[in-house]
Amino acid sequence: MFKHDKALLHEVKVDCPNPNYAAMLQEQLGGPQGELKAAMQYLSQSFRIKDKEIKDLFLDIASEELSHMEMVATTINLLNGHNLDANNATIGNIEAHVLTGLAPMLSNASGQLWTAAYVNESGDLAADLLSNIAAEQRAKVVYEYLYRQINDQGVRETIDFLLNREEAHNTMFREAFNRLQDTGSLKDWGVTQDSKLYFNLSTPGDQYFNANNPQPPKFNSPNQN
Ligand code: MN
Numbered sequence: 675m676f677k678h679d680k681a682l683l684h685e686v687k688v689d690c691p692n693p694n695y696a697a698m699l700q701e702q703l704g705g706p707q708g709e710l711k712a713a714m715q716y717l718s719q720s721f722r723i724k725d726k727e728i729k730d731l732f733l734d735i736a737s738e739e740l741s742h743m744e745m746v747a748t749t750i751n752l753l754n755g756h757n758l759d760a761n762n763a764t765i766g767n768i769e770a771h772v773l774t775g776l777a778p779m780l781s782n783a784s785g786q787l788w789t790a791a792y793v794n795e796s797g798d799l800a801a802d803l804l805s806n807i808a809a810e811q812r813a814k815v816v817y818e819y820l821y822r823q824i825n826d827q828g829v830r831e832t833i834d835f836l837l838n839r840e841e842a843h844n845t846m847f848r849e850a851f852n853r854l855q856d857t858g859s860l861k862d863w864g865v866t867q868d869s870k871l872y873f874n875l876s877t878p879g880d881q882y883f884n885a886n887n888p889q890p891p892k893f894n895s896p897n898q899n
């Protein structure tokens with residue numbers, strides 16, 4: 675069950691309308707690293723999870739991603755303003771200018787429509803968690819690009835908040851992954867000789883990468899046990 679709370683997760687504001695910035699921010703509304711993708715990915719993955727704590731984590735984060743989506747869409751709406759004169763928009767999401775009357779739409783910054791093909795779902799908790807860790811990392815990178823390119827203090831404060839929340843999700847998914855050792859697709863990790871081979875196929879030169887005994891991935895930070 676989902677409920678709607680009238681308050682935004684975090685207040686959003688803009689210094690002034692700017693349709694170009696609105697078009698850029700569309701990337702995190704309906705793009706492959708955006709908030710709708712994150713929400714749908716974690717929600718759809720959660721249906722298969724048996725571990726109650728991890729299922730709860732996925733649903734909590736999916737719900738928060740919908741709150742992020744609401745914040746991004748609200749910011750885009752403020753940046754577009756309610757004046758349908760789009761003369762200032764010279765690049766980006768032309769579709770929003772000619773099709774939706776500048777309403778925030780489910781597309782990326784170039785107007786390409788959102789697709790469920792962005793959602794990665796494997797039925798294997800280890801594979802899904804690794805997808806989610808990478809998704810959070812990519813979302814952070816896109817927000818960093820947007821932060822550099824959007825010179826609006828109000829929007830930057832929103833981006834900064836969202837960027838830090840993606841870091842928090844990333845950390846929680848890593849923590850969940852660390853609990854999974856030797857389960858699912860990790861269960862028989864590295865038990866055959868073939869799984870321990872490293873082919874040095876770069877010539878000429880020495881082998882720079884030393885991989886005599888590769889280990890399964892672990893994300894424990896140095897100050898964790
Ligand atoms: Mn998010």
Ligand code: MN
Nearest residue numbers: 712810840843
């Ligand atoms: Mn996130």
